[in-house]
């Protein structure tokens with residue numbers, strides 16, 4: 001295949017021809033052919049850039065959390081990235097405009113959230129054929145998926161979900177806890193706890209398939225065969241997702257479609273228009289709330305100044321100290337906390353106390 005520069009200039013020529021060609025009956029067929037050539041040229045560029053960069057186009061994680069925009073070509077992912085962040089990802093009215101993974105940073109409540117614009121190439125990723133494989137690697141390390149769905153085509157979501165499932169990416173599902181303690185003695189397989197919903201015969205087949213013959217096994221949650229296999233193989237990934245239902249400006253009754261989707265998929269649906277910033281407020285809030293971030297305030301023992309910091313849901317006083325106040329960690333005795341996680345103001349709590357969004361914390365060192 002030709003090198004990337006040559007491919008890019010060919011793409012430019014095709015795009016120019018496309019923009020020059022008027023859209024009418026006589027040119028219909030020619031336009032369709034041109035569009036598919038453009039799409040092919042973009043795929044070729046993606047392939048070429050993969051070769052140049054070796055592993056693909058992996059973007060390093062940065063900021064407090066990483067959010068992946070996932071959707072079909074032309075759903076409006078790049079437009080949304082540009083509206084949410086300081087980035088300037090190319091957008092265009094044809095498919096496969098974005099050929100790499102493009103990062104941007106969204107600042108909300110003092111948190112820096114990395115937003116990744118993905119090329120619209122997810123289909124058939126599991127076969128390892130499309131460029132989807134490297135995209136999926138990036139999705140796996142993200143803290144949240146925002147499915148960008150064109151409101152004119154809600155079934156796009158079915159295809160995205162089934163593709164992710166075949167890649168062992170489980171959406172909005174708690175990771176089932178499976179404990180396997182292998183033992184040297186010939187005890188066979190003992191299923192001490194089995195809440196999987198699978199019978200022991202099936203479980204035996206799966207475990208012996210992994211070479212486990214003598215072990216005490218506890219399965220604490222519901223799980224089907226495929227999921228258990230990917231769990232045991234360490235291939236599964238559990239990630240939360242919300243839906244940005246885009247292009248609401250193109251339909252007359254977006255609310256009905258949004259409610260229907262919410263009901264059908266049991267997921268949070270945010271109706272937006274990536275081209276109108278005023279519609280993005282709720283989505284922004286939802287991204288923050290679902291990426292596992294909280295904001296707490298640090299207050300010194302003396303003085304009233306509170307400084308906001310970004311922490312993670314489930315953080316304890318001890319973990320907060322480790323992250324922001326390494327100096328106090330070793331001598332940390334307790335903390336005074338004010339806010340949603342405590343019953344009364346300035347409550348004294350231990351290092352294992354779990355914080356909530358909006359708490360104010362004062363560390364107390366041992367004397």
Ligand SMILES: Nc1nc2c(ncn2[C@@H]2O[C@H](COP(=O)(O)OP(=O)(O)OP(=O)(O)O)[C@@H](O)[C@H]2O)c(=O)[nH]1
Nearest residue numbers: 074075076077078079091092096097098120273274
């Ligand atoms: N009317 C309308 N058009 C939109 C909206 N969001 C995006 N578009 C248009 O849809 C087309 C595709 O948008 P992109 O942002 O390039 O889509 P994408 O998902 O990044 O597409 P690929 O990079 O090809 O995967 C562009 O012409 C955008 O201007 C929207 O909310 N309303």
Ligand SMILES: [Mg+2]
Nearest residue numbers: 077078097098
């Ligand atoms: Mg794009």
